Amino acid sequence: MKIGIIGGGIGGTAAAHAVLSKGHDVTIFEQAPAFGEVGAGVQMTPNAVKAIKGLGLYERFLESGFCPKAIVGRNWQTARENFRIDLGAEFQTHYDAPYIHIHRADLLDLFANELPPECCRFGVKCTGVELTETGARALFEDGSTFEADLIVGADGVRSAVRGSLFGTGDLRWTGHQCYRALVPTGGVVDYVNPDSTFWMGPNAHVVTYYVKGGEMVNIVAVTEASEWVDESWSTRASHDDMLADFAGWHPDLAELFSKVDEVYNWGLFDRDPMESWTKGAVTLLGDACHPMLPFLSQGAAMAIEDGYILGEALALYPDDLAGALAAYEAERRPRTSKVQLEARERGRTYHLPTEEEMAARDAEYARRAKEDPRTTGINTDWVYDYDPRGFAGREKRQMMTVK
Ligand SMILES: Cc1cc2nc3c(=O)[nH]c(=O)nc-3n(C[C@H](O)[C@H](O)[C@H](O)COP(=O)(O)OP(=O)(O)OC[C@H]3O[C@@H](n4cnc5c(N)ncnc54)[C@H](O)[C@@H]3O)c2cc1C
Helix, strand or coil, X not given: CEEEEECCXXXXXXXXXXXXXXXXXXXXXXXXXXXXXXXXXXXXXXHHHHHHHHCCCHHHHHHHCECCCEEEEEECCCCCEEEEEECCHHHHHHHCCCCEXXXXXXXXXXXXXXXXXXXEEECCCEEEEEECCCCEEEEECCCCEEEECEEXXXXXXXCHHHHHHHCCCCCEEEEEEEEEEEEECCCCCCXXXXXXXXXXXXXXXXXXXXXXXXXXXXXXXXXXXXXXXXXXXXXXXXXXXXHHHCCCCXXXXXXXXXXXXXXXXXXXXXXXXXCCCCECCXXXXXXXXXXXXXXXXXXXXXXXXXXXXXXXXXXXCCCCHHHHHHHHHHHHHHHHHHHHHHHHHHHHHCCCCCHHHHHHHHHHHHHHHHHCCCCCCCCCHHHHHCCHHHHHHHHHHHHHHHC
């Protein structure tokens, strides 16, 4: 099949890798002059790592990743532990994959480096798509067009593909903004340990974790903002504002924040889950169809899972595009919708405003941790348990039952 993918972010490149490996003719159209990701980290939970295994990229992925020891929740002032999930051997065996932190540029390279240069077109901005009798046509700002059997919109939260098929509607300012920064560790530092650490305070939380093999600490510090903040990886923020917003937080965080050189901020937007992602020979993937708050660390994970499943679905239904896209959507839409809504709920529970509410939440975390130390209060088992590699087998069994 001739396939056009709009957007060369993590989702678009993962999908390109997946469909190329099944022998399709793929072209990616990216508006930027080259593939690029910002200087920031990304947490890859076991479900995403299983998709990366399915794409055959696991060994290379591990080379640039960092494996934390635990996910730990801490009180914003006292650093008291609210929950702890051990990420060691038992966790990795249970999920058949580790939990890995990686620099976003390294993750993008993992997928993009495998793509033949002739299938990547840069500096082309898509303005919309049209359905044709035999497939679909992508339209670009420079007046050029591209016809294909299938067009995939992987063009992010403000997707032009989505806009032209389903309308631009309902992008929701969530009232959250986050500061993002990277601090070189210069070796081992005693004020930030190699855990994925969630510091929870009133109306705010901070996540710290190591990337670049432990050379850098990635900081995501989320607050609530009364005014709209732009959604852009390149908006510089004031270091003083960051320090002021987190005044009174634990001395380890104050020490880490004092070492920040460049800080960026990002307004957080999401949408309600969609009722359909596909029209004719056009479908959507990643943030284009399910933008979500980052509080479950799942946006890029879902985009990678989408890309992998799209490749599998097209292979399972080689002469039936409608059947393939229906199977893709049936597998992906319920899961990503649930994750979108759960991420929204996290925004509430991580930001409880009063000491009483925080204490009640932490007591509930402790109670649930006794029931199941692996998933603890934050209850992520259902997210991590998913194995995209099981899709083809499940689908084949269903096809046999229908026959
Ligand atoms: C603060 C923060 C922390 C996060 N942490 C995590 C985490 O720990 N784990 C995780 O899994 N996820 C995380 N995410 C989410 C993750 O970053 C996104 O969900 C993911 O990048 C989505 O990938 P995508 O390919 O769908 O979209 P994008 O990354 O937005 O890529 C879209 C691409 O399309 C291009 N494009 C856009 N419009 C056009 C057009 N009209 N024509 C041509 N090209 C176009 C863009 O230039 C871009 O390259 C986080 C997000 C934020 C904001």
